[in-house]
Amino acid sequence: MDDATLMRPLVTVSYAQTLDGRLATSNGSSRWISANDSLRFAHKLRASHDAVVVGAKTVRRDDPRLTVRHNVEGEDPIRVVTDSLLRTSLSAKVLANGAAEGTILAATENAPDERYEEVSALGAKILRLPGDPDGGVHLRSLMAELHRLGVASAMVEGGATLITALLRERLVDRIAVCIAPKILGRGIEAVGDLGIHDLERCVVLENISLTTYGPDIVLEADLAYCDE
Numbered sequence: 001m002d003d004a005t006l007m008r009p010l011v012t013v014s015y016a017q018t019l020d021g022r023l024a025t026s027n028g029s030s031r032w033i034s035a036n037d038s039l040r041f042a043h044k045l046r047a048s049h050d051a052v053v054v055g056a057k058t059v060r061r062d063d064p065r066l067t068v069r070h071n072v073e074g075e076d077p078i079r080v081v082t083d084s085l086l087r088t089s090l091s092a093k094v095l096a097n098g099a100a101e102g103t104i105l106a107a108t109e110n111a112p113d114e115r116y117e118e119v120s121a122l123g124a125k126i127l128r129l130p131g132d133p134d135g136g137v138h139l140r141s142l143m144a145e146l147h148r149l150g151v152a153s154a155m156v157e158g159g160a161t162l163i164t165a166l167l168r169e170r171l172v173d174r175i176a177v178c179i180a181p182k183i184l185g186r187g188i189e190a191v192g193d194l195g196i197h198d199l200e201r202c203v204v205l206e207n208i209s210l211t212t213y214g215p216d217i218v219l220e221a222d223l224a225y226c227d228e
């Protein structure tokens with residue numbers, strides 16, 4: 001499935017980082033990097049997308065609801081978790097108390113059947129997708145499947161592993177990063193290795209807008225990839 005044939009949603013990656021590019025402390029704590037004003041921006045962004053996508057470790061670490069709140073009007077997007085082996089807890093907020101009805105777990109064919117039964121019994125949709133060479137979900141297949149399900153726009157909220165994998169696959173069209181006026185030093189870096197060794201091959205931001213929300217700066221831009 002190459003870029004020319006892949007039918008997929010428009011993908012926006014959004015996260016909050018410190019000035020020195022950290023998503024979380026080295027023990028994984030990321031609450032609350034951004035201030036309240038920019039949290040509202042993030043919820044507006046959620047409301048403007050058909051789906052919100054996060055990695056399984058973000059669900060395990062933060063247990064987010066991934067709903068639209070903070071006095072923002074609009075419908076909750078479909079929640080999508082990349083969870084190869086369906087290890088998301090049945091009591092996670094994306095599954096418990098009826099939330100499962102609006103949640104898709106993207107798994108691989110290696111996910112155990114008994115987990116499949118347990119999670120689908122709650123009402124969640126499970127996609128069994130091909131695996132990638134690292135055992136994760138094949139992201140192009142996930143995007144193609146979301147498109148087939150009618151998802152025209154997807155907001156990816158992290159964490160770093162998923163963001164990095166999507167950037168590496170050139171599956172990100174836009175970025176909306178909240179930069180908090182904080183310096184953390186060691187911690188989880190927002191974007192890991194993209195295999196870029198030459199500055200001329202870096203991903204370039206275009207059509208940039210900068211907005212301040214209280215003490216935070218939100219940078220929104222389109223991404224441009226160099227020719228391979």
Ligand SMILES: NC(=O)c1ccc[n+]([C@@H]2O[C@H](COP(=O)([O-])OP(=O)(O)OC[C@H]3O[C@@H](n4cnc5c(N)ncnc54)[C@H](OP(=O)(O)O)[C@@H]3O)[C@@H](O)[C@H]2O)c1
Nearest residue numbers: 015016028055056057058084136137158159160161162165
């Ligand atoms: N500051 C922010 O805005 C923000 C936002 C979100 C998260 N965070 C922080 O980020 C941390 C979690 O990030 P993380 O990097 O550890 O994990 P992550 O990106 O949330 O989740 C990665 C996991 O997703 C699953 N996955 C399945 N297929 C994948 C694929 N093709 N590519 C990538 N992942 C795939 C894998 O788990 P399985 O093997 O179980 O499938 C993988 O380990 C937490 O500390 C959280 O607080 C911060």
